[in-house]
Amino acid sequence: MRHLINILDLSVGEIDELIARADDIMARPDAYSEVCRGKILATLFFEPSTRTRLSFESAMLSLGGSVLGFSEAASSSAAKGESVSDTLEVVSSYCDIIAMRHPKEGAPLVGCAHSSVPVINAGDGGHYHPTQTLTDLLTIRRETGRFDGLTIGLCGDLKFGRTVHSLIAAMSRYKGVRFVLISPDELKLPSFIKQEYIKERGIEYSQCSSLDEVMGEVDILYMTRVQRERFFNEEDYLRLKDSYILDAEKMKAAKRDMIVMHPLPRVNEISTAVDSDPRACYFRQAKYGRYIRMALIMKMLGVDRAKGE
Amino acid sequence: MNVDSIKNGIVIDHIAAGSGMRLYDLLGLDALDCSVAIIKNVPSRKMDKKDIIKIDADIAINFDVIGFVDPGATVNIIRGGDLVEKRSISAPDRLVNVLKCKNPRCITSCEQDIDHVFKLTDKDNKIYRCIYCETKQN
Numbered sequence: 253m254r255h256l257i258n259i260l261d262l263s264v265g266e267i268d269e270l271i272a273r274a275d276d277i278m279a280r281p282d283a284y285s286e287v288c289r290g291k292i293l294a295t296l297f298f299e300p301s302t303r304t305r306l307s308f309e310s311a312m313l314s315l316g317g318s319v320l321g322f323s324e325a326a327s328s329s330a331a332k333g334e335s336v337s338d339t340l341e342v343v344s345s346y347c348d349i350i351a352m353r354h355p356k357e358g359a360p361l362v363g364c365a366h367s368s369v370p371v372i373n374a375g376d377g378g379h380y381h382p383t384q385t386l387t388d389l390l391t392i393r394r395e396t397g398r399f400d401g402l403t404i405g406l407c408g409d410l411k412f413g414r415t416v417h418s419l420i421a422a423m424s425r426y427k428g429v430r431f432v433l434i435s436p437d438e439l440k441l442p443s444f445i446k447q448e449y450i451k452e453r454g455i456e457y458s459q460c461s462s463l464d465e466v467m468g469e470v471d472i473l474y475m476t477r478v479q480r481e482r483f484f485n486e487e488d489y490l491r492l493k494d495s496y497i498l499d500a501e502k503m504k505a506a507k508r509d510m511i512v513m514h515p516l517p518r519v520n521e522i523s524t525a526v527d528s529d530p531r532a533c534y535f536r537q538a539k540y541g542r543y544i545r546m547a548l549i550m551k552m553l554g555v556d557r558a559k560g561e
Numbered sequence: 562m563n564v565d566s567i568k569n570g571i572v573i574d575h576i577a578a579g580s581g582m583r584l585y586d587l588l589g590l591d592a593l594d595c596s597v598a599i600i601k602n603v604p605s606r607k608m609d610k611k612d613i614i615k616i617d618a619d620i621a622i623n624f625d626v627i628g629f630v631d632p633g634a635t636v637n638i639i640r641g642g643d644l645v646e647k648r649s650i651s652a653p654d655r656l657v658n659v660l661k662c663k664n665p666r667c668i669t670s671c672e673q674d675i676d677h678v679f680k681l682t683d684k685d686n687k688i689y690r691c692i693y694c695e696t697k698q699n
């Protein structure tokens with residue numbers, strides 16, 4: 253049985269298949285509206301994340317399936333001290349597939365060892381969030397038409413930003429990709445990630461601490477939030493949070509066909525004035541999340557045909 | 562310095578000087594009732610200085626622990642005063658319940674009855690990472 257813990261659990265070929273499926277779902281959603289009838293998705297959210305949970309539930313409902321689950325540990329048996337392994341042991345007998353989010357790193361790996369159905373990691377602390385990365389990949393493919401030869405600027409919290417780490421891991425498998433790492437010194441990309449996915453693969457990269465410097469050279473600008481909870485003191489947070497704000501002025505220096513991505517929610521790192529710029533694709537990105545999750549749920553349930561195929 | 566030779570037991574030899582105590586701790590030798598000797602900084606022709614551990618009982622020891630602390634160590638098993646087995650050691654691919662993950666955000670910090678598992682992810686630099694959160698042991 254397959255689980256999805258880390259984006260690298262999927263081969264490049266499988267990612268292509270998922271993207272092709274998502275494209276087809278977007279082109280003719282009616283052909284997919286019943287394909288998972290009778291199947292149940294359990295969303296086990298040991299920490300709240302309304303956006304991700306709703307995206308999963310919407311995906312399953314759009315395939316004609318049903319959903320059940322809990323949205324925070326306080327309303328589940330976990331609040332009474334039940335372990336992840338026991339919870340999964342029990343819940344996997346009530347459903348056909350599980351999407352699980354947990355504040356502790358590695359929790360889904362524990363979960364899948366005790367589950368009788370496929371488990372999708374819907375985020376484990378600061379660690380992995382593969383469906384976010386799949387969403388990012390679908391966005392890149394739909395908005396730029398390719399993966400090869402892209403210059404990808406990653407801006408903000410590159411130290412703790414798990415979406416950035418996973419995106420680097422996933423994109424480092426394509427040809428001619430170049431990374432531009434834009435962050436304050438305090439929030440630089442961890443050296444082991446740089447080593448493993450960039451240096452060892454001979455990928456070109458540059459590092460800088462100013463967004464202005466590189467606006468004109470990137471094909472993709474991936475913005476991230478500088479999260480308050482990642483800082484030990486308020487002073488550091490306040491000093492850094494405004495350093496990497498994208499506004500309309502900076503956008504003037506960007507390529508005409510570049511795209512701005514953001515995993516959302518944003519705080520103030522992208523000024524709302526940028527929202528109306530056609531290059532801003534973060535809201536479309538959120539929409540793509542539902543379709544790639546539909547494709548993923550189908551794949552993991554072994555449903556490989558639309559209606560009439 | 563003299564330590565009595567043992568009749569039935571284990572001698573862990575050629576331990577890199579300075580690693581004997583760590584090996585003693587990780588093997589849990591403090592819990593044994595038999596005599597255990599750690600000899601530090603023994604002059605050695607091959608290694609200049611080495612540590613040796615002698616355990617005066619034929620107990621089961623975890624060879625993975627020795628391989629983790631120092632793959633260059635050798636293990637001599639002694640029975641009836643004779644050397645019956647000489648084992649060389651290598652760095653294990655996995656370490657189960659030897660180290661505890663120190664990352665407070667790791668699932669091992671709260672899940673009951675979970676095995677603490679570390680995997681050798683970089684052979685050249687002997688780096689082990691927690692299989693759950695990938696934090697490097699140190």
Ligand SMILES: [Zn+2]
Pocket residue numbers: 358662663664667668669691692693694695696
């Ligand atoms: Zn860990």
